[in-house]
Amino acid sequence: MSASAAAATTPADPLTGVVADVRDPEIDVNLGDLGVVRSVSRTDGRIVVHLAPTRLSCPARGEIARRVRSALTDAAPGHGIEIVWERGAWQPTAVTSAGHDALHAAGYRVAGDTPRCPYCAGDDVVRAGRFGGAVCKVPYDCRGCGSPFDVIGTAGCSAVLPVPDVRQGGS
Numbered sequence: 001m002s003a004s005a006a007a008a009t010t011p012a013d014p015l016t017g018v019v020a021d022v023r024d025p026e027i028d029v030n031l032g033d034l035g036v037v038r039s040v041s042r043t044d045g046r047i048v049v050h051l052a053p054t055r056l057s058c059p060a061r062g063e064i065a066r067r068v069r070s071a072l073t074d075a076a077p078g079h080g081i082e083i084v085w086e087r088g089a090w091q092p093t094a095v096t097s098a099g100h101d102a103l104h105a106a107g108y109r110v111a112g113d114t115p116r117c118p119y120c121a122g123d124d125v126v127r128a129g130r131f132g133g134a135v136c137k138v139p140y141d142c143r144g145c146g147s148p149f150d151v152i153g154t155a156g157c158s159a160v161l162p163v164p165d166v167r168q169g170g171s
Helices: 003-009 015-020 061-075 097-105
Strands: 037-043 046-051 080-085 108-110 125-127 137-142 148-152
Touching: 015 037, 015 061, 046 061, 061 080, 097 108
Parallel strands: 046 080, 108 148
Antiparallel strands: 037 046, 125 137, 137 148
C-alpha cells in the first residue's frame, strides 16, 4: 500500500472533533461546520492543528487559536499544541450543510449560493455595498421583508483574493 493510500485509510485523530466543535468568535458556528479545520495530529506529546482562516488577515485568528488551545488542553492535558494557519486554503464550498443552516439562522448566506434572504427566502435582494462588517462579507438588503444580511466568503476572503506579485528593485 502506498503512503498516500495508507494516509487515506488512517482515521482522523479523535481530537479533530474537539477542534471542530470550537465556536468561531465572529459568527456563531463551529469551526468544523465553517470548514476551517484541515487536520489534527498527535506525535510525541505534541498536537499539531492545521486551520484555514476564512480570509488572509482574519482578526479573529488569535481568539480562535486561544479557544482551540483551551479545548485541546482540557481534552489532552500535558500536550504541546501548535497551530498552523494554511494561507489561502479556505473555500466557501468547505462549509457543511449544518454550517449553511447555522449561518442562515444567524442571517448570513455563503458565497456561491443564490443571494436569497436568509429570513424570508425571497430572491428580491439588492447588493447594499462593497463590504459588510468584515472585508469578506458583502451586505445585501431584501426588498421583500426589508432585512439586511451579509454574504460571506466573497470580496476579501482568501478564496477569491489573488496573492499579489510583489517585486522589489528597478523597473
